[in-house]
Amino acid sequence: MQTTTLIEPNTQQYTPDEAHAKPATPRAHCRFCATPLNHTLVDLGMSPLCESYVSRQNLNRMEPFFPLHVQVCDECFLVQLEEYVSVEQIFSEYAYFSSYSDTWLQHAADYVEMIVHRLGLAKGSLVVELASNDGYLLQNFVKKNITALGVEPAANVAKVAIEKGVPTMIKFFGRKLAQEMVADGKAADLVIGNNVLAQVPDLNDFVAGIHTLLKTGGVVTLEFPHLIKLMAENQYDTIYHEHFSYFSFITAEKILAAHGMTVFDVEELTTHGGSIRVFARHANDTSKPVSDRVVEMRQRELHQRLDRMDTYATFGEKVKESKRNLLDFLIRARREGKSVAGYGAPGKGNTLLNYCGIRTDFLDYTVDRNPYKQGKFLPGTHIPIFSPDRIFETKPDYLLILPWNFKQEIIRQMGRIREWGGKFVVPIPAVEVID
Numbered sequence: 129m130q131t132t133t134l135i136e137p138n139t140q141q142y143t144p145d146e147a148h149a150k151p152a153t154p155r156a157h158c159r160f161c162a163t164p165l166n167h168t169l170v171d172l173g174m175s176p177l178c179e180s181y182v183s184r185q186n187l188n189r190m191e192p193f194f195p196l197h198v199q200v201c202d203e204c205f206l207v208q209l210e211e212y213v214s215v216e217q218i219f220s221e222y223a224y225f226s227s228y229s230d231t232w233l234q235h236a237a238d239y240v241e242m243i244v245h246r247l248g249l250a251k252g253s254l255v256v257e258l259a260s261n262d263g264y265l266l267q268n269f270v271k272k273n274i275t276a277l278g279v280e281p282a283a284n285v286a287k288v289a290i291e292k293g294v295p296t297m298i299k300f301f302g303r304k305l306a307q308e309m310v311a312d313g314k315a316a317d318l319v320i321g322n323n324v325l326a327q328v329p330d331l332n333d334f335v336a337g338i339h340t341l342l343k344t345g346g347v348v349t350l351e352f353p354h355l356i357k358l359m360a361e362n363q364y365d366t367i368y369h370e371h372f373s374y375f376s377f378i379t380a381e382k383i384l385a386a387h388g389m390t391v392f393d394v395e396e397l398t399t400h401g402g403s404i405r406v407f408a409r410h411a412n413d414t415s416k417p418v419s420d421r422v423v424e425m426r427q428r429e430l431h432q433r434l435d436r437m438d439t440y441a442t443f444g445e446k447v448k449e450s451k452r453n454l455l456d457f458l459i460r461a462r463r464e465g466k467s468v469a470g471y472g473a474p475g476k477g478n479t480l481l482n483y484c485g486i487r488t489d490f491l492d493y494t495v496d497r498n499p500y501k502q503g504k505f506l507p508g509t510h511i512p513i514f515s516p517d518r519i520f521e522t523k524p525d526y527l528l529i530l531p532w533n534f535k536q537e538i539i540r541q542m543g544r545i546r547e548w549g550g551k552f553v554v555p556i557p558a559v560e561v562i563d
């Protein structure tokens with residue numbers, strides 16, 4: 129005799145609509161030049177949204193996963209991820225608060241000193257930052273009595289900025305908002321975009337908006353992780369659904385030029401594993417000549433063949449080898465009976481752990497200074513997140529640093545793990561154990 133057990137789907141807990149998935153396009157097109165995309169840079173498989181930390185009451189619910197398939201345009205060489213998830217879904221509530229990193233706060237303060245001096249900004253100047261987060265940067269202008277205005281779509285982080293005294297518009301930026309701002313007397317002497325260009329699905333609308341927002345004679349500075357570094361140093365974990373585009377200098381220059389702006393200077397930065405800061409102006413503003421550094425950077429990228437498709441073909445295999453090496457280390461450590469905890473719960477950690485398939489079988493838990501993340505679980509892998517105190521209670525043998533871009537800061541802060549023989553492990557660019 130057979131009995132049939134009906135397992136009812138748990139419909140009340142999850143509807144496909146919650147995922148806000150975009151329907152698949154027959155073939156994706158370049159978000160800058162609209163050429164059909166035919167070349168894969170790397171395919172990291174399926175991954176959850178890396179900022180969607182899971183609360184305890186949702187642990188048993190379904191979790192949406194989306195592809196992390198990165199392509200390269202063979203016309204303009206823009207490296208890009210399709211907008212698999214609507215941007216409203218990603219940025220309506222954002223767990224990333226810039227102010228939780230001392231290094232990043234210092235970077236912002238140094239930038240403000242430099243740019244105020246360089247552009248001669250004073251009372252009466254208007255500075256606008258796009259994706260101004262919790263006001264980590266603009267607060268420095270406010271202290272100098274320079275009018276600052278943030279534009280930030282994530283209401284929860286914008287609220288923190290407003291409470292700090294940094295005026296912030298809770299909006300997505302683009303051409304239309306720029307026109308409204310200019311009509312409202314808010315044309316900017318300086319527009320700042322730090323790590324935002326990557327997060328914009330409609331790149332052309334956003335960059336056109338910058339051109340509109342700039343006052344005659346105004347300057348825009350944009351910082352973004354440098355694609356050269358991403359590829360040379362295996363930083364595949366900086367790929368996540370929030371990052372739609374990955375820029376070389378030559379491609380960024382091309383995009384700005386298409387919208388009437390000229391890059392007149394460039395700086396290399398150590399932030400986020402190696403970024404560049406470009407300075408651009410209206411193309412017809414001849415008061416700011418193009419520096420030699422621009423010419424050098426362009427030549428260096430051409431010398432490294434970033435304008436050739438074969439340069440992009442080998443990255444995928446490098447990423448697979450990096451995964452094997454990290455797993456190899458963890459398997460050996462666990463077989464030897466060592467305990468491994470994580471430090472940090474950054475977006476990049478979630479790409480790394482999901483791609484490598486690292487769960488609590490390898491990593492007991494992780495810690496983060498951000499109280500918003502403590503008590504929650506990492507998306508996909510469900511590794512629990514505690515306060516950093518936990519490290520000193522459990523004394524793990526290894527501490528895997530997930531935000532490796534802040535490794536020096538973390539090694540300084542957590543140096544006491546050496547008291548019990550604890551060692552630091554950095555996964556990127558290659559597995560490195562630091563005593």
Ligand SMILES: [Zn+2]
Nearest residue numbers: 158161201204
């Ligand atoms: Zn293109």
